[in-house]
Amino acid sequence: MCSDVLVEAVYGDGWDPSNRSTVRPISREEAARRDAAGEPYAVVLAAPGQELPLAVLHVAWAEHYLGLWRFDGSGRRVFEADLRRLEPGRLFLRHLAEWCYEQEDLPELSDGALRRTVDLYPDGKNSEGRYPRGRGGGSTRTLVDLPRDQWWLPVPEFGCWESLLAAPQFGWQGTFGIVERAPAVAPRPATGAAEPFGWRPPAPAAAPRLEELFTPGFTFTHRHRPQPLTIDPVRTVTEIALPTGRLAVCDPSYLPDGAEGDPLVIDVPPGVHPVQETGAGYEDEMFGERFTARDTYAVRVLVSEKPAVRWTMAVPPGDDPRLLRDGQYFGFGVDSATGCFVESAARTDLGRRYMHARTSGDRDDVHEVGGGYRKVTDRAGGAELVTFLLGGDGVYPVWVGHDDAGEVTAVVVADLYEVGCLEPSAP
Structure with missing residues (x-):
């Protein structure tokens, strides 16, 4: 032709x-x-x-x-x-x-x-x-x-x-x-993988230093803070019972009717697991007044004490990670600045009780467990829901840690904006 x-x-x-x-x-x-x-x-x-x-x-x-x-x-x-x-x-x-x-x-x-x-x-x-x-x-x-x-x-x-x-x-x-056409200069010998200039294959968002975020004493610099920040001791907020080991993560306001689609669901060992948070305190000033503040960077369900050697992003059913462009991620949508961990098998009923307590003022079903965290328990089966505050509305990725045998060690939700402002301090 x-x-x-x-x-x-x-x-x-x-x-x-x-x-x-x-x-x-x-x-x-x-x-x-x-x-x-x-x-x-x-x-x-x-x-x-x-x-x-x-x-x-x-x-x-x-x-x-x-x-x-x-x-x-x-x-x-x-x-x-x-x-x-x-x-x-x-x-x-x-x-x-x-x-x-x-x-x-x-x-x-x-x-x-x-x-x-x-x-x-x-x-x-x-x-x-x-x-x-x-x-x-x-x-x-x-x-x-x-x-x-x-x-x-x-x-x-x-x-x-x-x-x-x-x-x-x-x-x-x-x-x-x-x-x-043959190159104008002699081609270099084959040495394995290329070292691209000006481009690289698109890569989805990577897990944001989760091991360091949960290491007390680790020091970061923050682009909006004048002094280095030191990670506080990890705080165990409460525990969550997961009788079937099907852990769902979502905005709790979506649970009663499922209008916003299915939550992210991760399989973990059935049982009772700690819910923990990590963050750092710092000194700040506003209108001439100095005060101590604290930012929470991430919250997790700790499944195992074994160290995570690999982190993966939880992918919603039907979504294809090959479609993610550079820096993009899958996650759960949030319209109430609140997320939750919940036993998937009981999520609709627990979500309904949580939302009823919020709208009616009847707090009998919802227990405050400190620091903005709330818990709802299924009295019959023991399944639980634990809510946590987020930095605002949007889409939040869920990261799953795996040990060297491939078993799940933790499920983490991180505030990507705050974590994105952090850089490890120079030694």
Whole structure:
């Protein structure tokens, strides 16, 4: 088949816009090896004889990821596609972004550039965002009008990138022919996994230093506090009875009718487990008055005294972690600035009793256990619900600790805003 656009492909670890060059070029054979092994690499696609690329592909099959960047004649990114291999042979178009530079002197990805984003999900909960005055000028969000048959693309075979360039979703016209060009400098020898420059496979949010947060005496600096903070002794607030070992985590106001969907549920050993919190005190000042304050960073159900060697994010039923973009996470929604741990088998009844006590003022069913924590107990089966205060409304991830045998050690809810302000102090 004839092509009207000829493109040269060079393989490497990435594209360096400052030097306008491929970073650490690699041979085709090394790129093919990485492709088969799932290791990351990049494909720089340029018109023959041109320094600036038309596009750069980022490939990391171990992370189910293929990314595409398209550039204008000045070397500025104007288009980005985030594709995920969710099924054998098929890529799902998870995210699109476009930038329009109305002024020639605007740098790449400038906040002043007009921007459009599209987020797609296989279940159809899609949205489009438009920023007609750039990031600082307001935005609108609407439903996506991209036809469903454009949500999926075939996975290209290694070296056969023409199908991606010709995909109508990406805005190019014409047919493409690709020739592979040897790097301008000698490729470096294969040394295992790549060290990408300017990109890395998207990574969901990581567990936020949970072992350190529950280590009394550990010292942090806080970006909004002048003095270092020292983690207080871990406080056991109460205990929670989980007769079936099915621990649910959610906003307790959602429990009576389940209107906001199912809570996150984690299997733990049946029994009675401590509910603990961690935090740090500090001196503060307001209107000339000094006072002592304390922030709670995380609350947990401690299942085992064994140290956690691995932390995983609890995933709601039906959700796919391969769809998470960089820094994103799954969690439970909160509209009452309150979360709870609860025995899943009794959650509806316990939630109904908790909400009845809140709305009626009848406190017989709800016991204050100190520091804003409350408990409700099922008298017949012994199952319990324990509520805890959160920093506000939003979505809170749940982290599950595992020991070296894979058994659950703890289930933790952390205030990601506060924890995100912390950095371990220098030794």
